[in-house]
Amino acid sequence: MNTGSTITAGIDGSRASLDAADWAAREAGRRRLPLRLLQAGTRHRVAARVPDVDVAAGCARSALDRAAIQLSYAHPALDIVARDTETPAVPALLGAAAESGTLVVGTRGHTGHIAAAGFLAGSVALTVAARAACPVVLVRAGELPEDERAFTPGGTPPSAAPYRPVVLGLDLEHPAEDLIGYAFDTAAVRSAPLLVVHAWTRSGHERGASAVPSATVPSLGDADDQEAGRQRALTGTLRPWRHKFPDTPVSEQVVRGHPGDLLLKASTGAGLLIVGRPAGERLGRVARTLIRQVTCPVVVVPHG
Template sequence: MNSGTTITAGIDGSRASLDAADWAAREAGRRRLSLRLLHAGTRHRVSARVPDVDVPAGCARTTLDRAAIQLSYAHPALDIVARDTETPAVPALIAAAAESETLVVGTRGRTGHSALAGFLAGSVALTVASGATCPVVLVRAGELPEDEREFAPGRTPMSATPYRPVVLGLDLKHPADGLIGHAFDTAVVRSAPLLVVHAWTPPPPHGRAPADRSANAPSPGGAHDRGTGRRRALTGTLRPWRDKFPDAPVAEQVVHGHAGDQLLRASTGAGLLIVGRRAGGRLGRAARSVIRQVTCPVVVVPYG
């Protein structure tokens, strides 16, 4: 398979991975791409195109077989390929990323009250998100198709309701074209509004932390002017993308406070949160924070 034509989903038999595979199938359908299901660390390598997954008589179906067949019934128009590999999960998924437009992995959802729901991101998910060369989507266990869309009372079919907003966290020091372009394209594919959030914290006076100030309170001195400058910079950064995607409804938000906290607030009620990562670098503190706490799927896009 060639890069740019396939979405790959990692399958390990967990609820999180199966929900992630279902999300990946919906995304592949939206983008008219094929779906590859990859189960790593197995003894017997099998590559099969669904629904022609042949299982010898008397042999139990594997987790990969069952997932592939279920998805083929749920998405009959989708081209699905199922593959086993003996390679351990992390290197197998990172290698698959080089051949994929997007890589989708599951991570456990927290239990309990929905307000506390979020990710219990495992080492595989975080390592893959830190090392893959394509965008990596982290999908929590329990993610449902209706979670992507606005609630519509009555008998309105789910497919007729609009998608929830896409949120992009943007660092103006690194306004990478690949990151911004991915966010605009994702919003357009969904016909969803895009909210671009830039969070900033001015340096404390004389190296001291400001006392008793809320995250959105104005800072003394020239902080107001710096905030105005950042709003202008954000508008200028997005202007060519607005021109390239004229049908995308875009809102801009410059907020004072820590990026992780502000992205969590902005992503409340969102369908997708997109953050960036420097290619060859680790996930930043803000990205790790939102991955652990946000309730919607998170896309980590490498840039640079």
């Protein structure tokens, strides 16, 4: 597998990790990439390709084995590799992120004593999203394939329904190409519409999808002038991407208010929410709030 051309999903046996792995398998199928399943804090075994998972006679199947076999039946054309490691969850996931194009984790894992060896308790998922070198997708327990699709009356099968919109929260102070490119590519892979939201506050105290440099938009003037300037800046930022992805429907929203509240509202009915994280910075309060409250999967994309 080539570095950057693999989707990796963390497995710990929790419902959230299994649903995250299923989401990762669907994404790997959409992008025609191999899927790697990784379980940390376990007795080390040699990596196995599915369905030929190595299970010793008389031994119960591990959560990793069960997940690999289930996904191989659900996605028979997918190239799946299952691996476990004795390395603890956070360093194992961060190491996998350095070798993957996308890392997928669940936002709720085991709790209590068992969690010492497992993935994906909330703090682990947040830590990985704050430090990973590749985009990290956080998937809630209970996420189903049909949740990605729009409701279509008249007996249309869920697998044939159109995808729900992809929402990008964009900070015009950091309009990173990696972030915007990921959003456009993700929408294009799904043939889904893309909604780009820039939220701002007049005081400038809110950061993360809220600020814009004074060189682009005047810092003085009334709110209408500032909003118009931000709208022009957003349109200009997205123009080359619209040309690069001419078949992707794109909507723009410039809205004044708290970024977390506005992105939470914008993501209602969305299939995916994408936010950025400047490289070397911690995961912001807005991103952490969205990860905990948004019902659709959230992608944190490092950039800059």
